[in-house]
Amino acid sequence: MRRLPHAVADALDRLAEAEAAAPIDLALGRMVAGLDAEHGAPDADRARALALSTALVSRARRDGHSAVALGEHAGLPFPEDEHAPASAGRGGRGLPILPALDAWRAHLEASPAVGAAAGGAAPLVLDRDRLALRRFVDAERRTAAAVLARVGPALAAPPAAAAEAFGALFPPRADGALDRQALAAAAALRQRVLLVAGGPGTGKTYTATRILALLRAAQPDLRVALAAPTGKAAARLSESLAGGVADLGERGAGLPTEAVTLHRLLGAHPERAGFRHDARAPLPHDLVLVDEGSMVDLPLFDALLAALRPEARLVVLGDPDQLPPVEVGSTFADLCAAGTGPAPPGLDAFCGALGLGGVEADPDAAPLAASVVALTESRRFTADSDVGVFAVAVRDGDAGGAVAALRDRPALDLVEDDPAGAAVAWAGRFAPDVVTAETPEAALEALGRFRLLAAVRRGPRGVEGLNETVERALRQAGHVRWSPYGDRLYPGRPLLVTQNDRTTGLANGDVGVLWRVENRDVVVFPDREPIAFERLPAHEPAWALTVHKSQGSEFDAVGVVLPEPGTRGAAFVSRRLLYTAATRARGGVVVFGDADAVERAVATDAPRASGLAERLGGAAD
Secondary structure (H helix, E strand, O other), rough: OOOOOOOHHHHHHHHHHHHHHHHHHHHHHHHHHHHHOOHHHHHHHHHHHHHHHHHHHHHHHHHOOOOHHHHHHHOOOOOOOOOOOOOEEEEEEEEOEOOOOOHHHHHHHOOOOOOOOOOOOOEEEEEEEHHHHHHHHHHHHHHHHHHHHHHHHOOOOHHHHHHHHHHHHOOOOOOOOHHHHHHHHHHHHHEEEEEEEEOOOOOOOHHHHHHHHHHHHOOOOEEEEEEEOOOHHHHHHHHHHHHHHOOOHHHOOOOOOOOOHHHHHHOOOOOOOOOOOOOOOOOOOEEEEOOOOOOOOHHHHHHHHHHOOOEEEEEEEEOOOOOOOOOOOOHHHHHHHHHHOOOOOHHHHHHOOOOHHHHHHEEOOOHHHHHEEEEEEOOOOOOOOOOEEEEEHHHHHOEEEHHHHHHHHHOEEEEEOOOHOOOHHHHOOOOHHOOOOOOOHHHHHHHHHHHEEEOOOOOOOHHHHHHHHHHHHHHHHOOOOOOOOOOOOOOOOEEEEEOEEEOOOOOOOEEEEEEEEEEEEEEEOOOOEEEEEEHOOOOOOOOOOEEEHHHOOOOEEEEEEEOOOOOOOOHHHHHHHHHHHHHHHHEEEEEEOHHHHHHHHOOOOOOOOOOOOHHOOOOOO
16 A cells, blocks of 8 residues: 555544544544545645545444434544544644535545446445445445335235224224324335334334234235334333233234344354344244334344345334434434325225325325334323423424423423533432332332433443432442452442343343342343443443433433533534433433533534435436
């Protein structure tokens, strides 16, 4: 590989000094600039632009974006990293400036390391003014093509057995309004792909159980797989479906309720990338139903679609207004957005044949609109629900309404004075019940009553600082003791598993409590045998969680801790993050932070950069 110009090393060194990019980002930047230089005499400006572009795209991937919009960064300093320490880069030479848009585009277009979206082997893709890694562009193209292929051709008319079951499962509403849960079931029967979008309490599980019963009536030997992106979400789906199936009586007899993680369903290889099930070895199931669709990242969605047989049905349930996945993409939200509005003609007649009227159709509707059904009535968050009023205001971008709800509603509160200290004091009202419980089951139950949720990991208002401070407060109050060596092993200590582990069967996101059994430290998780502490995979305390880690969970009360104003993390608090945090609460929410921070968060939509929406609409190859 040719020696790179000094300008490349200088720019990447500045990123390293400021901790604005991780070592993997910098290494990729050097590699791509080196690939470009191999094809001729290295141009210093182009090599620098390529190195910075690659580092920026790579870091954007770690922040969940599948692409970078050049226009948002052209002529500006390389953006800071919210995850870097606040002191990073202070006193250094400053972050390098990215090229002006026209010059930047020209550098990229001239490089053999940058290709077009339609195909090729170049590691980077420039699609209009959107720069992305090739593998994510290919994943978006495959996902869009696979979803649109499943929209049609659709079932022309419902089978007689399904029509009879439909009438029993969905009696007409007394108010004569369109039953959107019935509409979702009809769409699941007609289409090979269905996305059911709805917030908390809108009846997604109710709808799912009836979809299972309806499709089994149409196909008695239906082979079903139930899955979710995490072990915790799979366990919740199993529990919810078991209750829903029981409510169906005879029609629910024999319906499956046991869900697994998507990685387990697809057959993740323990020691290498990829899955056992793919297009060459597809899943045997006739129906795959997935919950918590908003948590499924782009590569995993792509792998799931590839593993389905052409005739199989896919039903995905989720809340598109929640935070997108930890990894790349906002696939479920992008798919739902591409299918908003009235359905195309055909679905209305199909529903009519099932006895469901009032379905609006439009000849100009997007094709995907036949496969997206939004559930809009929440039984959990009614007009009288304090948490619901706050969550809806946040979701709808009503900053004033959100702050007013926090100040005026009895189940809500806004604490602006000493937020970190107040958050720890609030947790101190609940935490002693966990560590003084007489059984691990009682400790888990007490832990489920509350949780601190933070937007960032570092600092006194981050997960790490809050966990440490809560534990210190418990020790100072005499509720817990640990050895002078600082190992902090005390009964009732909540622990969050942070990586999947096939040996123990534990999954990233599982929460248990430490316990002492026969002079051994074990960790007790719900509905499974205790695990010896020394066998526990990577983990951390769980008095406080990031909002991302809390997805799929519910607590009686939630304390939401916002970052300090003016810090890097504060700039990344968005409407979706605050909505996701609020909707983890069943009964009450306390926000620790100032009113201005709440208003800024509600006003910040912060969508992820992606090309999937355009590809679904046919605007991109």
